[in-house]
Amino acid sequence: MAVVKIKITDELGEQSCIDATVGESLMVAATNNLIAGLDAECGGFCSCGTCEVMVGGAWSKHLPEMKTEEIDMLSFTSTGQEGCRLSCQICITPEMDCMEVKVVK
Ligand code: FES
Numbered sequence: 001m002a003v004v005k006i007k008i009t010d011e012l013g014e015q016s017c018i019d020a021t022v023g024e025s026l027m028v029a030a031t032n033n034l035i036a037g038l039d040a041e042c043g044g045f046c047s048c049g050t051c052e053v054m055v056g057g058a059w060s061k062h063l064p065e066m067k068t069e070e071i072d073m074l075s076f077t078s079t080g081q082e083g084c085r086l087s088c089q090i091c092i093t094p095e096m097d098c099m100e101v102k103v104v105k
Pocket of ligand 1: 027040041042043044045046047048049050051073086087088089
């Protein structure tokens with residue numbers, strides 16, 4: 001399986017470069033790497049909002065469209081900053097190699 005690199009800044013401000021397998025969610029890649037602040041309490045069912053990340057502007061074109069469930073969950077839990085997404089709803093694609101994201105707390 002293809003693997004890409006994701007540059008992720010955790011809630012403490014520490015940056016890591018993690019491996020993410022194409023086809024898995026960004027949340028799974030982040031939790032497998034024990035990224036601080038990305039709790040993912042619901043396990044990826046879009047029902048907790050604790051996997052929120054901010055994706056840098058230029059990378060947003062590579063993200064999937066938001067489904068209604070994600071929009072609804074972010075309306076309850078998000079700080080509302082531009083570029084915020086639920087990482088469990090982002091499926092890794094080859095185009096995301098070297099994408100920069102930041103954990104939102
Ligand atoms: Fe719960 Fe993403 S893991 S909303």
